[in-house]
């Protein structure tokens with residue numbers, strides 16, 4: 001069945017390695033008939049959560065803050081699958097992506113029991129290191145989020161060995177993994 005896929009791109013580099021993973025994933029997913037909506041957070045104004053817990057009143061724009069999350073909320077609410085795409089920064093997601101994720105809490109606040117909507121997810125990530133445990137902390141976090149939200153994990157591509165923007169273009173195997181993940185959904 002055709003899925004609505006939301007991609008949250010947390011990389012600050014327009015032509016970076018995360019962007020290349022996203023392009024390959026998108027190719028695979030679109031060939032399989034899925035619809036992609038991608039937000040490049042680097043060129044959007046997405047503030048950090050204020051922790052006010054006063055959201056959840058307006059279904060269209062449930063946060064009290066007025067910024068570019070207003071564009072993301074309706075797509076998120078419609079999406080079957082959310083792709084978290086980010087460079088590995090200090091063994092975690094980039095700040096840009098984490099801010100957007102925290103702001104999704106305002107959607108949960110629409111529910112009387114503060115339940116998050118149930119979705120599937122995937123992870124696309126680039127990093128410099130290639131150690132056995134390079135991605136262990138971020139995968140633990142990603143899988144913990146999904147487990148606690150009750151979301152289904154559709155898979156991840158963690159592409160190490162990529163420091164400079166575009167380094168991944170010399171690694172067709174990593175891009176093929178991202179394309180295959182998109183096509184597998």
Ligand SMILES: Cc1cc2nc3c(=O)[nH]c(=O)nc-3n(C[C@H](O)[C@H](O)[C@H](O)COP(=O)(O)O)c2cc1C
Nearest residue numbers: 011016017018087088089090091127128129162163
């Ligand atoms: C602030 C910062 C923190 C980083 N932290 C890590 C890290 O913890 N582990 C790692 O392997 N690479 C780390 N890197 C390297 C990036 O993950 C790597 O360059 C990645 O390919 C960048 O993706 P992009 O091209 O999409 O921006 C860091 C880079 C920056 C700028």
